[in-house]
Amino acid sequence: MNQAEWPLWEVFIRSKQGLDHKHVGSLHAADATMAIQNARDVYTRRMEGVSIWVVESVHVHASNPDDSAAFFDPANDKVYRHPTFYEVPDSIKHM
Amino acid sequence: MQVAPSDTTALSAYSPEVRQHLFQYVLQLADTSLILGHRLSEWCGHGPILEQDLAMANIALDLLGETRSFYQYAAELEGKGRTEDDLAFLRVATEYRNPLLVEQPNGDFAATVVRQFLFDTFHFHFLQQLQTSSDERLAAIAEKSWKEAAYHLKWSSEWIIRLGDGTDESRQRLNKALANLWRYSGELTTPTATEQALQTLGIIPEYTRFQEAMTAHVAKVFAEATVPVPQETYMQRGGKEGRHSEHLGYILTELQYMQRTYPGMTW
Structure with missing residues (x-):
């Protein structure tokens, strides 16, 4: 018997129309078709979703935690990048 | 989610004889799903991989x-x-009306997949037709369950293809399972006297109506699986009339244990 593990896949679920697909977890599957079916069985048992994306985990490239200081700290003191310095007219709702 | 009860006038529209047939037949449908569901639940915690363990439990x-x-x-x-x-929980084995196929043991994963595929092929096409039953209650249950059956058929068809067109070992196991289980497939579409009576009244579909679609689906899946469709024509039968294999007794012993030991017990 072939003991090699099936590759790992990352699963993204859209909970309802109009929302983004959100990462929910990962699973093993032999190919994309099986990954989507497995995702259906593992992650949408309680009506969590209306659409599934799967991506083989090897194709996800992540930032290196060692770089986090250089990557993210410089944004800390740049409040002017937030669009919070405008006067919003009263008639505009849902901003 | 349960299908709402019929109003009693709908039931009294049936003659006592038809009502008796319908009772026996609905029991047959219930027993069939119960026994197969129980068989699948035996995999819980023993599946070949977590994802498939869950798939079978679902x-x-x-x-x-x-x-x-x-x-x-x-x-x-x-x-x-x-x-x-x-x-x-409180009937004896000879009163169960499930076809022999669904009480067959799980065996290895290939045997479970073959049993499921043979059942799903029937179940899917049958429920599709049952939705137009003159009996509103049966039509409503069929409508709800058909969507589920469509997924089951997708799952088991996919696995027939993977096992058949997989490794030497998976192919060999699939062929062995087919050799053991094919002979139980014919009972599903061979009507009993009860089924014939209900078919004549238009309450349940004639099985010949979807036989062709079933054969076509099996042929398509087996072609993709690169496995020949078994040619065996001798078919076992009897379960739908209460003549069961030894396996059912063991299933019921486990299934009925709680109610027999603690009568009236609830969770």
Whole structure:
């Protein structure tokens, strides 16, 4: 018997129309078709979703935690990048 | 989610004889889903991989939901005050009406997949037609369960293809399972006297109506699996008339243990 593990896949679920697909977890599957079916069985048992994306985990490239200081700290003191310095007219709702 | 009870006038529209046939037949549908659901639940915690363990448990739960709808309807048809639990847990083996296929042991994963595929092929096409039944309750249950059956068929068809067109070992196991189980497939579409009576009245579909679609689906899946469709024509039967293999007794012993030991027990 072939003991090699099936590759790992990352699963993204859209909970309802109009929302983004959100990462929910990962699973093993032999190919994309099986990954989507497995995702259906593992992650949408309680009506969590209306659409599934799967991506083989090897194709996800992540930032290196060692770089986090250089990557993210410089944004800390740049409040002017937030669009919070405008006067919003009263008639505009849902901003 | 359960299908709402029929109003009693709908039931009284049937003659006592038809009502008796319908009661027996609805029991057959309920028993079939119960026994297959129980068989699948035996995989829980023993699946070849976590994802498939869950897949089989999901199918088992779908079947159990369908089972409840049918037993509830059967209890109303009988009208003797028995409940769904009485019907599921307090009858003896010879009163069960499930076809022999669904009581066959799980065996290895290939055997479970073959048993499921043969059942799903029938179940899917049957429920599709049952939605147009003149009996509103059966039509409503069929409508709900058909969507589930469509997924089951997708799952088992996919696995027939993977096992057949997989490794030497998976192919060999698939062929062995087919050699053991094919002979139980014919009973599903061979009507009993009860089924014939209901078919004549248009309450349930003639099985010949979807035989061609079933054969075409099997041929398509087997072609993709690069496995020849078995040519064996001798078919086992008897389960739908209460003549079961030894396996059913063992299943019921486990299934009925709680109700037999602690009568009337509830969770």
